[in-house]
Amino acid sequence: MISYSKILGLGLLLSSVSGVVMSAETIVDSSKTTNMEISVYNNNMAYVKDTRSANLVAGKNQLAFEGVSSQILPETAMLLSSGISVSEQNYNYNLMTPSNILAGSVGKKVKTALYNEVTGKTEYNEAEILEAGGGSPVLKFDYGIETEFPGRIIYSDIPDGLRTKPTLVIDIESKEKAKDKSFELSYLTTGLSWKADYVAEINGKSQLNLTGWITLNNESGTDYENASVQLIAGSVNRVQTNVIRPLMAMRSMKAAGANMAVAESADAAMPVSEAFSDYYLYTLPIKTTLRDNQTKQVSLMDKSGVKFDKIYRLNSPLYININQTESRFTKANPTVIYKIENTKANGLGEALPKGIIRFFEQDSRNSLQFIGESNLPSLAEGEKTELIVGQAFDIYAEGKVSSSTKIAQDTVEAKVEVTITNAKSESVKLEYNQNFGWVDWKIVKEEAQSSRKDSSTAMWNLEIPAQSKYVLEYTVRLSKKG
Numbered sequence: 001m002i003s004y005s006k007i008l009g010l011g012l013l014l015s016s017v018s019g020v021v022m023s024a025e026t027i028v029d030s031s032k033t034t035n036m037e038i039s040v041y042n043n044n045m046a047y048v049k050d051t052r053s054a055n056l057v058a059g060k061n062q063l064a065f066e067g068v069s070s071q072i073l074p075e076t077a078m079l080l081s082s083g084i085s086v087s088e089q090n091y092n093y094n095l096m097t098p099s100n101i102l103a104g105s106v107g108k109k110v111k112t113a114l115y116n117e118v119t120g121k122t123e124y125n126e127a128e129i130l131e132a133g134g135g136s137p138v139l140k141f142d143y144g145i146e147t148e149f150p151g152r153i154i155y156s157d158i159p160d161g162l163r164t165k166p167t168l169v170i171d172i173e174s175k176e177k178a179k180d181k182s183f184e185l186s187y188l189t190t191g192l193s194w195k196a197d198y199v200a201e202i203n204g205k206s207q208l209n210l211t212g213w214i215t216l217n218n219e220s221g222t223d224y225e226n227a228s229v230q231l232i233a234g235s236v237n238r239v240q241t242n243v244i245r246p247l248m249a250m251r252s253m254k255a256a257g258a259n260m261a262v263a264e265s266a267d268a269a270m271p272v273s274e275a276f277s278d279y280y281l282y283t284l285p286i287k288t289t290l291r292d293n294q295t296k297q298v299s300l301m302d303k304s305g306v307k308f309d310k311i312y313r314l315n316s317p318l319y320i321n322i323n324q325t326e327s328r329f330t331k332a333n334p335t336v337i338y339k340i341e342n343t344k345a346n347g348l349g350e351a352l353p354k355g356i357i358r359f360f361e362q363d364s365r366n367s368l369q370f371i372g373e374s375n376l377p378s379l380a381e382g383e384k385t386e387l388i389v390g391q392a393f394d395i396y397a398e399g400k401v402s403s404s405t406k407i408a409q410d411t412v413e414a415k416v417e418v419t420i421t422n423a424k425s426e427s428v429k430l431e432y433n434q435n436f437g438w439v440d441w442k443i444v445k446e447e448a449q450s451s452r453k454d455s456s457t458a459m460w461n462l463e464i465p466a467q468s469k470y471v472l473e474y475t476v477r478l479s480k481k482g
Helices: 098-104 248-253
Strands: 002-006 012-014 025-028 033-041 045-056 059-066 078-082 084-092 109-116 121-131 138-141 144-146 152-154 167-174 178-190 192-202 207-218 224-233 272-276 279-283 288-290 294-307 309-315 328-332 335-341 355-362 368-376 384-391 395-408 411-422 428-435 440-446 450-454 457-464 468-479
Touching: 025 045, 033 192, 045 059, 045 192, 078 084, 167 178, 192 368, 207 224, 207 355, 288 294, 294 335, 368 384, 395 428, 411 428, 411 457, 457 468
Parallel strands: 012 084, 025 059, 033 224, 192 355, 309 428
Antiparallel strands: 002 078, 033 045, 045 178, 059 167, 078 178, 084 167, 109 121, 109 152, 121 138, 138 144, 192 207, 207 294, 224 279, 224 288, 272 279, 309 335, 328 395, 335 384, 355 368, 395 411, 411 468, 428 457, 440 468, 450 457
């Protein structure tokens, strides 16, 4: 019967110094991987399932899984195989770096090499390392102690316990001897993340072409060869703890800049999406390799003829209150908003993960120009969203409270006049909003029909003709609540 040996609370050891390597240790490096699966979340976390094979003897075995993530959460590790039981796990991440070799050699004698510029020869000597000194060691020579030795240190051997790769060492009991026994090692790790980016090309007054890309980022300290990759969209809750994770020297080992992989062709098959639990899951159509310190882009979607509705919205700067009704503004430009409804009828109809959407439009010379960007929220099928792209240059308004009359003890009526200019060569839809604060209010006179946007805001949906001015006039009655 197959059993999950959960390595949690079973002698779990997490320390900055690796344990003693037993002679019976069996190295299970990444060359023994037969299958790799990664589920990447968009909160810098991934679930890795790494299937490897190893030879076992009957009884006690010590398996050293080399090349696991340097940001592994060791307490989440699980080992799946038949006929085994787990007794102990050690996560060894004291890697073979110059600083670790120096720290592990404290108290030992080493050779030193110092180039003599006068003689043109290298002079060799012997010294004892008294202190690592954060990379600037304290050395004891027969002539005295050096704290800033300008030469090189030559080590005769590597200190015990250092490894070339992060290693998860697991002690297991096997019921029988086995050749090429298959194990699935799974664990959670930080250092892997993904995000979505979109490019929207406007190709008409109410249509655009939408291209989506997935950007995968690997800073976990290891490579994932030929992996099946799935992406989880949604907010997965994580408990914050004060446990120090094994990140230390791995950061310093990374290259100065990330390696940007060549983006996979947009003509390739798109990820398959599906609802999963309370999240959404995207499965990449082909296996891919994620190198450490690499950023890779793959196609998410390519839609043409996506319908949108473009409006302009101006939230009035006028301050209209019972005690202060004299107010005006000289010029205000509305925001540009694209409204999108995620339906098949509108050219979409599939779950869209959150990301940044960048808009482009052709100028009079048919050259694409960037016109703004917005945050696209996670958008379920059938859901609507509004994307603010920027502010209109050639649409503006000025307004004032033209008069106010006190009609009762705590009630006034204010007349408002707002002049909206549309200098564009086409008519525009404008949503004009006026907030009245925490008072009872009622529009008692108006030419254009308003509606209540919320308890404190009146809204007018206006159609402003091309190259014209429109004057919005209304009277509002304000009174204290209660």
